Amino acid sequence: GIQVEQSPPDLILQEGANSTLRCNFSDSVNNLQWFHQNPWGQLINLFYIPSGTKQNGRLSATTVATERYSLLYISSSQTTDSGVYFCAVFYTGGFKTIFGAGTRLFVKA
Amino acid sequence: KAGVTQTPRYLIKTRGQQVTLSCSPISGHRSVSWYQQTPGQGLQFLFEYFSETQRNKGNFPGRFSGRQFSNSRSEMNVSTLELGDSALYLCASSLQGHEETQYFGPGTRLLVL
Numbered sequence: 001g002i003q004v005e006q007s008p009p010d011l012i013l014q015e016g017a018n019s020t021l022r023c024n025f026s027d028s029v030n031n032l033q034w035f036h037q038n039p040w041g042q043l044i045n046l047f048y049i050p051s052g053t054k055q056n057g058r059l060s061a062t063t064v065a066t067e068r069y070s071l072l073y074i075s076s077s078q079t080t081d082s083g084v085y086f087c088a089v090f091y092t093g094g095f096k097t098i099f100g101a102g103t104r105l106f107v108k109a
Numbered sequence: 110k111a112g113v114t115q116t117p118r119y120l121i122k123t124r125g126q127q128v129t130l131s132c133s134p135i136s137g138h139r140s141v142s143w144y145q146q147t148p149g150q151g152l153q154f155l156f157e158y159f160s161e162t163q164r165n166k167g168n169f170p171g172r173f174s175g176r177q178f179s180n181s182r183s184e185m186n187v188s189t190l191e192l193g194d195s196a197l198y199l200c201a202s203s204l205q206g207h208e209e210t211q212y213f214g215p216g217t218r219l220l221v222l
Binding site for chain 1 (some may be wrong): 140
């Protein structure tokens with residue numbers, strides 16, 4: 001089945017710093033998503049990015065589908081960025097989303 | 110438009126009991142999926158429903174079951190609870206034909222004692 005791997009598993013940043021989170025996936029996919037899970041457990045959609053680059057404020061994401069990876073960039077990090085970031089792939093044949101293990105981010109004030 | 114809602118938000122049960130969790134999707138969304146999140150196993154797919162039909166089921170024992178009603182609301186049931194069933198249970202909904210974009214509810218935190 002499809003494997004989704006994320007790195008790093010944990011990340012501690014000083015407020016204002018930039019970071020890059022990586023997601024590798026095992027098979028050719030065309031429907032990659034990034035989520036942020038806040039400390040209360042809510043999963044929030046950040047990007048649906050099967051390929052190319054998208055930006056939303058201080059966040060941007062790039063997916064290179066041919067090389068089977070995606071990157072999430074966080075610039076000028078804030079304490080509210082803390083939480084767990086997941087990348088996920090939707091398996092069309094099974095109507096299910098396969099999640100990576102997540103990157104746990106803590107931004108210090 | 111209201112988001113995905115889940116009830117109850119928190120639940121404490123004891124081993125051997127059963128539990129029913131409820132999920133109301135975003136208006137117009139007919140696909141509902143359930144996921145279990147634990148520290149050890151991460152986010153794992155439980156099942157997906159569309160038009161009251163289960164289209165797929167994850168690798169969970171038969172104690173885990175679900176259903177969907179004609180108004181797209183969904184319930185999941187766990188019978189004979191075990192300590193390992195303690196988890197955050199997340200529900201997601203999506204539009205027909207756009208199931209790759211899922212919107213998640215706030216989850217139900219279940220603690221089994």
